[in-house]
Amino acid sequence: MTGSMDGHAEDRGRVYQASGDQHISEHHHYGGEAAPTNGPDSVRRPAVGRPPIILRDRTEVLERLRESMRAGRGGEVYVLYGMGGCGKTAVAYTFFQQATDGCGRVGLWVSATDRASLRAGMLAVAADRGAGDGELLAARNGLRPAADLVWQYLDRSAEPWLLVLDNADRPEILRDGNWLRTSPRGTVVVTTRRSAARWWPGAELQHIGVLPREDAARVLRDLAPHSGTQEDAAEIAERLGRLPLALTLAGGFLSQQVLDPWTLETYGRHLDEGERVELIDRGADALSEEDPRHLVGLTWQLTLDAFEAQGLPEATALLRLMARFGPEPLPLSLLNRPEISGVLPRARCETALRALLDQSLTELVDVGVRSAQSHAVLLDSVAAATPAQQIPVLNATAVLLLDAAVPDIPDAGPYDPLLRLLVPHGLALLRRIGDPSTSADALAVVTRLSIALHRTGDYLSAWETARAAADLGERQLGAEHRLVLAARSRAGRTLFRLGRYTGAEPLLKRVRATQERLFGADDPDTMDSGYGLQLVLGNLGRRDEAIRLARTTIADRRRALGPAHPLTLRSRSSMLVLLSASEIVAEDDGTLLSLPSECLRHLGADHTVTLGAHHNHAWALYLLGRFDEADQEIRLVTEAYRRRFGPEYPIALAAQQLLSRTQAARGHLDAAIELMTDVVARRVQGLGSDHPFTVAGRQLLSDFSSGRWRPPET
Template structure:
């Protein structure tokens, strides 16, 4: 650095005073632990390994970094007058503040003029024995802190010190460890929880705006972002102080009204809130763009256009993104770097949930960057993900965490209306939606599967026609869910309609026709029509043995169903022999703990119970229960079904 760029008179005009305002007078909710940790560093009560470190309070714009710094500064001003505040929004303000501080500490002008500002300043700060605090606020572009050296190497304009009772506190949106170096201690400032958020709203707006529960719900909708909470709280307080007759149309006066406005897609009633937040986040994106991350803006908008849930990284597929003009020529490495850069500024969070890598957006960041123009690309990303090798089959237990992460986004895309073009987009979403419904059904979430299929079936019928194969498949899957829910009459009617159509379009012996006929017979069986169901199973089984073979999964399913109706008819010996044969085959081909194997194992145990072998049946059912708990979880309907059978068999065994 060849010179500070400031004359003596100019630097003397720069204030190093801590900013005053409401932040210094109000309770800083939810930050006590961090404040105590930072104050301990000044009072020489902290970890010895952190002595002299640069402490960086980092987080999303609007999360309250400056408020934390103000609170620390005002508390320390009760103990010392050596508290200095330097803004780092731009180079002139920052270097001017350093120059002013250096002069205040007695660094001669000639030392500053020859470019020794940083060395002399930090030498004098390190020599201070009384408590002191230097805040460098809004250092979002950390490159300004390099100077002639390197911030990350400890040779920048901000660097570690050797004072026993000093604290260097930097606030920044940049939370990437590589920016600050090993000598820095990063404090990630996260949004407030619902309870603390409710306290902020009640503190500002007062109880007349609603209950604590309503305040907590609004705080959750605002994502716990302190800037939003403070602005909304002040807005509600201002509106609440006016008599109702002087309120304009659309003004909200309560927590519940404000939340309803946001949920209805309305903008912030207080225009200053939206402007402030949008401006903060726009500057963050501008900064990343300047750093060479050319796709951060469209990438954030694509992510924001998904559902309000963590987005699996499989939905940020570089190959699919690259098909769009906005991402032309952008590599996978660049997309990953952009995600990391967005996370570094707190605009997104990269995390693993249930073993699935995801990217999560703050609710207000999502609201601010949602753009219906990306809907078509969102759907293409979903379609590619749903049919990828990574997601596999929806019935595969090991893939359920990924399917669970994809589900809210498939539902959101299917129900999305604004900005969509059904003729062009809908064909790309129905496959993902049907696979998602299959996954929900496999996981035992029958109500959610039915709701999704209830939405999908009529749209498919209206788009493709009622007799199209995809419409029939979706309708068939809906009947399966209804059957499992116990709605036998409706399921039977659907199967009958599909069976009539498939016999005409596919033929009597087509696998699709046989599957529907098999399911239709299963409903008849559950309705007590055992003879009719048995006759259908026997006819289907003969056809499948001839066309598919004895060991084909469809053949085994029909054979299993036949054994089930034989069990219902009291032909226990024959049913038991069939189950034993099927179980041997499934153990060899599928494995001991495959869902089909466990189903057959349970059926065999039930037959043993019906034959009076209660002790043996109880042992077998207990083995199935242990496996299903381990594979499916204790609350899965299939697990609960096994538990009910164990209770029944145990009760029978205990009878005298």
């Protein structure tokens, strides 16, 4: 086997992916000595802020659920469905507590509101049940099926469990990844608004409706016991449709009146008054008579009126701002920024938030990041009733807050739970904004968020974010808007990282051709898409096309950005793993082999591009037969990767595999076998026995052990 074919057939794809894109371009490394768990702090604690004081009228439902906890039972899926605000999560929470406190079950609670939250939560479940860091890292990076890993460990669990998938209002998310399964070791409970049986084959469906009159009245009296009689409470409960969310908001309001407490009779009179209460019907969204937002709107508007009367208009402003985002946990750090001053003074944000908490309009939850969370029905009704003249400044401020929370220049780093939490809020903003200019600003931020996710290795979330952002942006801006094309390009780059080369190639080709037609060949966006396409072509085995495109990108970047720009140096580095030994010596007037020194001079020793250039340079030295030099360089690179990203990280294993080759080439076959044995063991754990990377590593180890291996010919 020639040196060129040796690199292409066995290592080039792997090293090229790692060095050409993974640690130079995509920067998706983790910091520290070990891979992080990439999920909420705990799946053993329900992510709800305020559990119900007393759960009314759910005895029959809870008894049916408790039946599944009896000895020998397992394999059931229960779906609790009903309109928003009817208390599905409260039922699941109460059952969760009963199962863990009295039935000896391990309780596992996962938010299923969006793909990223579901995946992170389920991988945290796998970690709780014993999955190792390497396996979790591979699943997170899209290198092995994440759902299979999770259910493998759930099936192996030594303890029986209860798994709650909360707020699964988009059941297609569960279906797409085959996340919802059964196991004899446990019981699954799903809460959702979607009741169609086709979404829940084999599950037992349980409707959770509004409360009976007497129980609804008791909810009001549980929260505000001194505000009136049982009959008074029953009358107000009927007015509020006996919807638990509306009752909770009303009771929270009544319980907080101190200087001039309202009675239930007074509350009912205010429900009859007022034009302001009916603002809910003037919003942007048309509401049907059955829509629960009508009922919720009756309650929160009275609370906002009270805020105004008490000299707390900032609470109203903050709630309307929060309604521009989604119902998922909203990191508190997002609100604690000077950019919020467009809507309310930053110094008053704490007081405003406390007022919302006191009135049960939001609640604090801890999902690894301290956050505030409001019910989706409440946010929808607030958004619909927001005066039209306030919407532009609310949208602009929301975009500024999100922009400040996303890194200006995303780079390699450890997993940051804040990034994943920002995704649904960025997409919610894109859905709510109707102004093209503000939509463009929001799309730019969400695309940058996708890049940041990509560069921490959360490829699936990055792809889903970029794809969804492009689709939403296209509705407002058109298919050929610069920012829409940039989001599509980012989606293509992430498809490449997920190994979906056949999907990435046509997408990147189409985007690059459009960018070149609209903006020119030397436009930065065009060059970025060209670089991404070159990576795909190289991994598809179309070496000549990849080399031609790489040379074009290098020339364009030199001309547009200069020879010392990190993107120019990164593009040149990719040539070190594309070319054969003879081509490397002749390329770029013979200067390609001095690239690490250039990177060191212009960027510094710790820059990601510099480290990647050393990795690729070691491969080139190996092809050239300069084994001692290659061994010394790749040893330093391997140590740096292990120190920064952990021993299981893919590029750390790729570097270790190259180190095994240089050791073998220098005659240290025992050391090479030891290194490759470790690589294969870690890949088996992280990727599985049948993954191509594992198969290639096992073949190299076999060649070492049998004596078939030969160094590259020079």
